[in-house]
Structure formats: C-alpha cells, structure tokens
Amino acid sequence: MSTAQTKQLLPVPLLDLKAQYEVLREEIRASIDRVIESQHFILGPEVEALEREVALYSQCRFGIGVSSGTDALLVALMAVGIEAGDEVITTPYTFFATAGTIARLGAVPVFVEIDPESYNLDPAAIEAAITPRTRAIVPVHLFGQMADMDPIMELAEKHKLYVIEDAAQAIGAEYKGRRAGSIGHLGCFSFFPSKNLGGFGDGGMVTSNDPTLAERVKLLRAHGAYPKYYHKFVGGNFRLDALQAAVLRVKLPHLDSWTEARQRNADTYRRLFREAGLVIENADDQSLAGQRGIILPKAAADGRHIYNQFVIRSDRRDALLSHLKERQIGTEVYYPVPMHVQECFAELGHKDGDFPVSERAALESLALPIYPELTEEMQRVVVEAIVEFHQL
Numbered sequence: 001m002s003t004a005q006t007k008q009l010l011p012v013p014l015l016d017l018k019a020q021y022e023v024l025r026e027e028i029r030a031s032i033d034r035v036i037e038s039q040h041f042i043l044g045p046e047v048e049a050l051e052r053e054v055a056l057y058s059q060c061r062f063g064i065g066v067s068s069g070t071d072a073l074l075v076a077l078m079a080v081g082i083e084a085g086d087e088v089i090t091t092p093y094t095f096f097a098t099a100g101t102i103a104r105l106g107a108v109p110v111f112v113e114i115d116p117e118s119y120n121l122d123p124a125a126i127e128a129a130i131t132p133r134t135r136a137i138v139p140v141h142l143f144g145q146m147a148d149m150d151p152i153m154e155l156a157e158k159h160k161l162y163v164i165e166d167a168a169q170a171i172g173a174e175y176k177g178r179r180a181g182s183i184g185h186l187g188c189f190s191f192f193p194s195k196n197l198g199g200f201g202d203g204g205m206v207t208s209n210d211p212t213l214a215e216r217v218k219l220l221r222a223h224g225a226y227p228k229y230y231h232k233f234v235g236g237n238f239r240l241d242a243l244q245a246a247v248l249r250v251k252l253p254h255l256d257s258w259t260e261a262r263q264r265n266a267d268t269y270r271r272l273f274r275e276a277g278l279v280i281e282n283a284d285d286q287s288l289a290g291q292r293g294i295i296l297p298k299a300a301a302d303g304r305h306i307y308n309q310f311v312i313r314s315d316r317r318d319a320l321l322s323h324l325k326e327r328q329i330g331t332e333v334y335y336p337v338p339m340h341v342q343e344c345f346a347e348l349g350h351k352d353g354d355f356p357v358s359e360r361a362a363l364e365s366l367a368l369p370i371y372p373e374l375t376e377e378m379q380r381v382v383v384e385a386i387v388e389f390h391q392l
C-alpha cells in the first residue's frame with residue numbers, strides 16, 4: 001500500500017447523534033429532570049406544548065402527539081375511515097410503514113410509479129390507479145423533499161379522496177412555500193432518532209388544519225374514549241411520552257440551523273463532485289448505462305429540501321458501497337426492495353418489472369453522510385473515496 005492510501009482513513013459515520021447531544025447536553029438533562037420531578041409521564045403539558053410548537057412550525061392548526069411515525073400513519077388512516085377492502089394509493093419506493101399501515105387495516109396498498117428525479121409519487125400515474133374503491137392517497141416526501149402536491153390535491157378533490165402526507169422524513173420541508181404536513185387532510189411525522197428532529201426513542205405527530213379530523217385522531221390515540229371510559233370508536237394506545245416531548249422541545253428551536261447545515265453540506269458535495277468531474281449531468285431518463293460517474297440528487301427550485309438523506313445514484317452501487325465501507329465511510333441503501341415485491345405483499349400479485357423506475361432506484365441509490373455536524377474535511381474524504389473508486 002502506498003503512503004497516500006494508508007494516511008487517509010478518517011472514519012465518516014452516516015450519522016453522529018453524539019455530536020448533536022454534546023451541544024445540548026445540559027439543556028436536555030434539565031428538561032428530562034423537569035419531567036421526572038413532575039412525575040407526569042404520558043401526554044400532559046409537555047406533549048401539549050410540543051403539539052402547539054410543531055403545528056406552528058408546520059403551518060398547521062393542530063398537532064397530535066403519537067407514539068411513532070408508524071402509529072401516526074395508522075391513526076391517520078383510521079381517522080379518515082380506511083377499512084378492509086378499501087384501496088389506498090401510495091408509492092412502492094418508501095419505508096415499509098407507509099404500505100404496512102394500509103395493509104394492517106385490511107385495506108389494499110395500490111402502488112403507483114415514482115418520478116425518477118425526486119423519487120416521489122409521479123402525479124401523472126395516479127389517475128389510472130383510481131377505482132370506485134379508492135379512498136385515499138398517501139404521498140411520501142422522500143429523503144426530505146416534498147412530493148408534487150398541487151396535482152395530487154387536484155386529483156383528490158376531483159375523486160373525493162383523502163390525502164395523508166407521509167412527512168416522516170420531511171419536517172420543515174416546503175412545496176411552493178407551504179410546509180410538509182399542511183397541504184393534505186392529515187400529515188404524519190416521525191421523531192425516530194435518525195429523522196431531522198429525533199427524540200430519545202420512538203415518537204411521532206399527526207398534523208391537520210381540519211378540526212374534525214384532528215379531534216378524531218385525538219380520540220383514536222387513546223382508545224377512542226370521550227369522556228374517559230366511554231368509547232365512541234375502537235382506537236388504540238398511540239400516546240406520546242412527556243419525556244420524548246421534553247427532549248424534542250429542546251431540539252426544535254435548533255431545527256432550522258440544522259437544516260441549513262444539511263443544505264450547506266449538500267451544496268458542498270455538489271461542488272466537490274463537480275470539481276472532481278464525477279457528475280453525470282442530464283442523464284437521459286436517468287439512465288446510467290455506459291457512463292462513468294454518479295447522479296446527484298435533484299432539488300426542485302420552488303421547494304425547501306431538508307436533506308434527511310443525500311442520495312446519489314451509481315450503476316455499480318453495490319461495489320461502490322463495499323468500497324466506502326472498507327474506507328469506514330457510512331452509507332446506506334434506502335431502499336433495497338420496493339414494496340410491490342416484498343414477500344408480505346405477494347398476494348397483491350406484483351412481479352419484478354411492474355415498477356421499473358422504483359426498481360432501478362432500489363438498485364442504484366446510495367445515501368451519503370449529510371448530518372449537520374459533518375465537516376468539509378469529512379466530505380472531502382467521502383468524495384475522494386468515490387473518485388478513487390472510479391479510477392480503479
């Protein structure tokens with residue numbers, strides 16, 4: 001090995017939550033202590049304050065704290081009355097919870113192809129999937145960029161469908177100046193630790209501008225009871241803990257500066273990759289065939305991308321992934337298997353080839369470290385490793 005190769009090896013993790021905690025340690029410990037001293041652990045004033053703060057941040061009238069992003073989706077689907085036999089249109093290229101919650105209610109996830117540049121639902125493909133049994137559309141704002149909501153809302157209005165935004169990766173993201181979770185009938189957020197606003201465990205939030213739906217979510221969150229012990233609907237225990245709310249309330253005021261840091265890091269990657277001559281621009285229909293290099297993520301000019309992930313594409317993705325792992329650079333594939341070919345959805349009768357854009361994304365996409373505390377030096381290590389891979 002040459003000295004140049006032995007020298008490098010500054011490890012670059014995909015995410016470093018300790019770096020964020022370092023800065024907030026005292027404040028977070030004090031907030032946790034406040035909850036412990038109060039001995040009020042479930043819902044209560046901390047959760048109510050977080051609900052107001054996240055609703056305000058997300059340009060929504062109502063926020064309802066729940067136990068996870070998955071439960072946010074589940075309770076939102078329940079609130080709009082999704083039941084067995086209903087069809088719900090969504091994307092095959094997402095985290096499992098989007099489709100899993102639909103299936104758990106006995107409803108049918110009806111998959112629609114994605115746009116190759118944004119990885120989000122392709123609105124032009126939705127109408128053909130609408131049947132008399134369609135009840136709702138669940139667009140996902142993948143990687144921190146919002147789906148093309150105007151045509152989705154138009155279709156929903158035309159066909160009298162509910163729209164539930166899966167905004168788990170998109171808190172603070174904007175579409176034409178409007179925030180994630182504020183455009184559909186309900187918005188669903190996750191506070192899983194790796195999300196841009198992460199708790200010290202599981203947590204989530206449902207947002208809405210519709211008082212009736214917000215009230216229904218609130219009832220369903222606690223077994224559909226109102227008043228206590230009188231049950232209007234069958235709900236569940238989808239409550240948020242006060243400890244999580246207290247931690248999240250310390251973090252929320254920092255979210256915009258973290259988002260700006262992620263956006264700066266994205267700009268730095270774009271500059272470094274271009275300087276290295278590694279970027280395939282204007283790839284025809286995003287096809288990488290025969291081209292050496294990578295495709296950078298596209299950010300819509302009229303949106304606010306919050307970069308929960310910075311996802312590049314390579315037609316030698318798996319080899320590139322191994323190369324980066326060897327150099328102790330954290331990477332991840334979001335997501336290796338699209339929903340329509342998951343084993344648990346076999347009875348939907350899909351096969352490879354049904355959604356070629358999603359399938360190719362699953363084969364080519366690779367997430368690079370983008371967290372706020374990442375330094376330019378670390379980004380240079382990442383880019384150099386990818387340059388080196390292309391010289392091999």
Ligand SMILES: *Cc1c(COP(=O)(O)O)cnc(C)c1O
Pocket residue numbers: 068069070071094095097098140166168169189190191192202203204
């Ligand atoms: C994280 C995530 C969820 C689920 O959130 P949890 O809090 O982990 O249950 C749902 N949808 C998407 C797109 C996600 O990224």
